[in-house]
Amino acid sequence: MQLRIEFQKYPLAHEVRTDKALYDFVLELKNTYLHNAEQLSKVLYDNKLHIINNALGTHTKFSRKQGKKLKSKREIHISALFKEMPLEFLRMIVVHEVAHIRVRDHDKAFYHLCQHMEPAYAQLEFDVRVYLTYLDSGRKVLWPTAHALTTLQT
Numbered sequence: 001m002q003l004r005i006e007f008q009k010y011p012l013a014h015e016v017r018t019d020k021a022l023y024d025f026v027l028e029l030k031n032t033y034l035h036n037a038e039q040l041s042k043v044l045y046d047n048k049l050h051i052i053n054n055a056l057g058t059h060t061k062f063s064r065k066q067g068k069k070l071k072s073k074r075e076i077h078i079s080a081l082f083k084e085m086p087l088e089f090l091r092m093i094v095v096h097e098v099a100h101i102r103v104r105d106h107d108k109a110f111y112h113l114c115q116h117m118e119p120a121y122a123q124l125e126f127d128v129r130v131y132l133t134y135l136d137s138g139r140k141v142l143w144p145t146a147h148a149l150t151t152l153q154t
């Protein structure tokens, strides 16, 4: 079918399988492009994000008073849907959430920063939307993990 042909430009699923691997992946991107931004306290794959928040990723900042200082913590959650996707798609959503560390709104400056971190950002965002529509219509995951394959076979 046509969609399969379009997605052949992304032949492989990525290997960023665990929250730890995701944290490292996000951190590397953040340190390359937003070197001076504060650290992230938590990065994880979230199973419920897509269903409950209808979001692909979230970036949250919490502030808490600790003595006289205001301590802030940042968390990035990535929808677990991205576990079974090509690296390019994971990179797109991570670039999006990392860009929110600096720019809060989806304005011109925000997309400019996304584009700076990933020149193919706009195309990738479009391809991810197309793929999610495809999944929503009840189709099978195009990049199942090795584990999912084993489960299917037994």
Ligand SMILES: [Zn+2]
Residues within 6 Å of the ligand: 096, 100, 106
């Ligand atoms: Zn956003």
